Amino acid sequence: MSLKAVVKTEESARLYMIQKGVSRGIPIMLGYLPVALTYGVLAKQAGMTILEITLMSVLVFAGASQFMGAGMIAIGTGAIEIIIATFVLNFRHFVMSFSFMNRLRFIGLQWKVPLSLGLTDETFSVASMHTEEAKQEKGMYFYAALMITAYSAWVAGSFLGGVLGDIIPAVLSQSMGIALYAMFIGLLLPSVRKEMRVGLIAVIAMLINVFSSQFVSDGWAIVFGTLIGGLCGVFLQKGEKQ
Amino acid sequence: MILFIILGMSLVTMIPRMLPAYIVDKVHFPEWINRWLNAIPYAALGALIFPGILTVKPDQPHLGLIGGAVAVILAFLGLNIILVVIGAIATVFLLTF
Incomplete structure (x- = not known):
């Protein structure tokens, strides 16, 4: 594959990366659409205008916090409280961004900064399972296409949810709630199959998450699970193969 | 505001x-x-x-677990991720329908 890329012209290498990014983004799209539609519907019920609903998706691009934000707006919570709660809930992206940006260490800031803004739980997970693109020619187009695919689904879905209301039958949208979890599982399992230690890291992170959620908010629990689970990886993984 | x-x-x-x-x-x-x-x-x-998967249907946490188990099996068999996702959706759909 990398040999072929060398033979190809620069233009077709870019096109190849864009196509690959879009295709890896499709499972995210599938998971985002029903969630974004639901967000649009709820935000509308919370009294937000179509413009506000869409703008929040454009500017925040973080599902859980948008649901929370719309819910808090609905019950008339103060602005500062909503903003602080958003910060706590989305702080996990700081940890994820550190991991992803460290992969792109040698790439210029003109790529790193926009790509960092496209990081969500889902785009980060898919991008992190495709580390080889970081070293390939035009590989940044892969990550950009992946994120733009997810982002467009999120923004378009929110807009449609606000405009059209409940268009997906409840039983189907509820069933689709499993989509993103299934995607996470589908991303994790191939690595576990290759290396049992990866599975151990994930299970430790789950347990830390469950344990800390007894004492702190969900946002911090995920941050702790990710950090401590990852720290176990320092001792479990003896160096990188690459 | x-x-x-x-x-x-x-x-x-x-x-x-x-x-x-x-x-x-x-x-x-x-x-x-x-x-x-x-x-x-x-x-x-x-x-x-985990534990987020339990909230797929908050009043029936086992639905998320079953959907997740199906995803684990499909992924372990080496199926494409899109099929893993669709398989899990179909499972939860059939169980709630």
Whole structure:
């Protein structure tokens, strides 16, 4: 594959990366659409205008916090409280961004900064399972296409949810709630199959998450699970193969 | 007012996403930190999957678990991720229909 890329012209290498990014983004799209539609519907019920609903998706691009934000707006919570709660809930992206940006260490800031803004739980997970693109020619187009695919689904879905209301039958949208979890599982399992230690890291992170959620908010629990689970990886993984 | 909330939410979400781009540019990490950062995606996946998967249908946590188990099996068989996702959706759909 990398040999072929060398033979190809620069233009077709870019096109190849864009196509690959879009295709890896499709499972995210599938998971985002029903969630974004639901967000649009709820935000509308919370009294937000179509413009506000869409703008929040454009500017925040973080599902859980948008649901929370719309819910808090609905019950008339103060602005500062909503903003602080958003910060706590989305702080996990700081940890994820550190991991992803460290992969792109040698790439210029003109790529790193926009790509960092496209990081969500889902785009980060898919991008992190495709580390080889970081070293390939035009590989940044892969990550950009992946994120733009997810982002467009999120923004378009929110807009449609606000405009059209409940268009997906409840039983189907509820069933689709499993989509993103299934995607996470589908991303994790191939690595576990290759290396049992990866599975151990994930299970430790789950347990830390469950344990800390007894004492702190969900946002911090995920941050702790990710950090401590990852720290176990320092001792479990003896160096990188690459 | 809502516009102010949206802008505030945007800032407190964007800044933590962006900061690491500048930090990795300036700071050189020792090897063990690199290993830590490389293990983060697997830990994040674990923390994102569980216990969140129990809330797929909050009043029936077993539905999420069954859907998840189907996803595990399909993924373990080496199926394409799209099929893993569709298989899990179909499972939950059939169980709730």
